[in-house]
Amino acid sequence: MDWIEFPSLGRSELLAIRKAVDGAFRDFTRAYGEYLERMFDPVQDFLVFLEHLLINSPWPIILIVFAAIVYLLSRSIKIAIGTVIALVLIGVFGMWENTMRTIAMVTVCTMLAIFVGIPIGIFMARSDRVQAFFNPILDLMQTMPSFVYLIPVVMIFGIGKVPGLIAVVIYAIPPMIRLTNLGIRLVDPDVLEAADAFGSNARQKLVNVQLPLALPTIMAGINQTIMMALSMVVVASMIGVRGLGQEVLNAINNQYLFIGLQNGLAIVAVAIIFDRATQAYGKRLQKHSEVVHG
């Protein structure tokens, strides 16, 4: 009977749709690809600069600077010492350069995610309509397999650092946006009313009340973004991003257990350093609310 088979489109129709979509996108790529690529030039320049800086500086200086940054963020000697030990081990096992590449990549991705994500989060918090618009997009970004959006990214940008950067940012930015939005929406309405009663304008409310009170939540978002960016470096290495991820990919392809494990652990070590430092910083931001008087 007729209805046993699903009434699917015919092969020729599907082919036509496919051709239309692919063709349209190819045309778009030809027309605007170069322009888009040039738009990202400053980001690429910065990434290259940072990478060279990290790789070409003498390692003791890098070690001291990292330990100092981690200490300033966390105010914890323990975490700073842990950072030094982890980095020394990474160096001993010959992964110094790749680790620096990965750190540079993750740093630039996180900065990009912050610059783009926080303003979007603020807009979402201001209006329910904007929130309703962005929420499904964020859902899509978080559930769509990353390989799928690698296709158009590679079509436009080819293989290299910038497409890797974009892929990582798409994957890592949703928690930044969501938690900024959430943090601002959770600000105590009584305090906002007080700000209104004293005649604050919208900007003053944002800068004096909403952002500072949302900051711990926003910090949690930054932390999540960093973690997700790190977990993306292996996938990003498939489109030519160099670093620890590339070695892992190499190990998968050749079944080198030790190399895979070694580079995987280096990624974990970097993740732990970033995580502990940012979390401790986030906690420090909430110091004012710790001592609660009965």
Add this chain to the structure above:
Amino acid sequence: MAEATGIDVKNLYKIFGSKGKEMVQLVKDGMSKTELNEKHNHVLGLNNINISMPGGKIQVVMGLSGSGKSTLIRHINRLIDPTDGEVLYGEEDVCKMSKDQLREFRRHKTAMVFQKFALLPHRTVMKNTIYGLEIQGVPAKESEERAARWIARVGLEGFEDHYPNQLSGGMQQRVGLARALTNDADILLMDEAFSALDPLIRMDMQTVLLDLQEELHKTIVFITHDLDEALRLGDKIAILRDGAVIQQGTGQEIVLRPSDEYIADFVKEVNRGRVILVDTVMDKTKTLEGGLTIPSGIMLEEAAKTFAETGQGEASIVNGDGKPVGVLNVQDTISAMVTPATH
């Protein structure tokens, strides 16, 4: 300081709901709060409020929860927009101000103290106190000098660098009061400012407020659900029920002549000795030569204390110039202090 300007609330209506404007006429035609809610699903917040709040005095608005008192105070700086009516500050109608005018009005003419303090938790006491000045764009140094004075005045000297969470409730509200006073505005809006504090600290804060008012003479609108607090602070009291004013006048007027059962019930438990003036009870037809004198304008309790201390049975009430204006005896004093309201 120039005489403070009063606030005139005229024919003010607030109806919560999407079609509030259309409902005003129904309420004006006499529809009740319950009926409006059942038939049209709109909530009547304020019903034809008319209060003339005197400049430089403390106007108390009293009512139980849900009576609309917090809604009313938020109309004075328009944190809530009215459905109909006027809130006049001098010649200006707050309800007709543009956004910018309203912001300026809030910055320079009003300051507010909140029930739940509403301090900025991430700022120190000092930074909280200068908040209003910071918003106005006053330089930090000048703000801090002005704030330091008020911090000291409310008794928080030495706590400038503490965070609100490190302070007790009473101290937090002192910060709230200092923040409002530093703004140096004519109008001080106090929304159940002391309700969250325990009784002793509440008394304490009332004293602080009365002391301050003695020198500042601001136009204070004070919201409370506590009659004792209302009687202690209020130069004028308005009692709200279901969004409408059911009686207004001085504390003594309300205690002596409650306008209905509801208010009579309320004032039954009041310490009348602290509300009724000797002038109300004294015999104005007589005067006394020599003997004990009691100044006019004090409360019965004070007079009773004088009687008890001196053991006399009669005293001459004298006005500010020392002229006798009447005679008060112990018998009348005691009966006025204990007689429940007859209604």
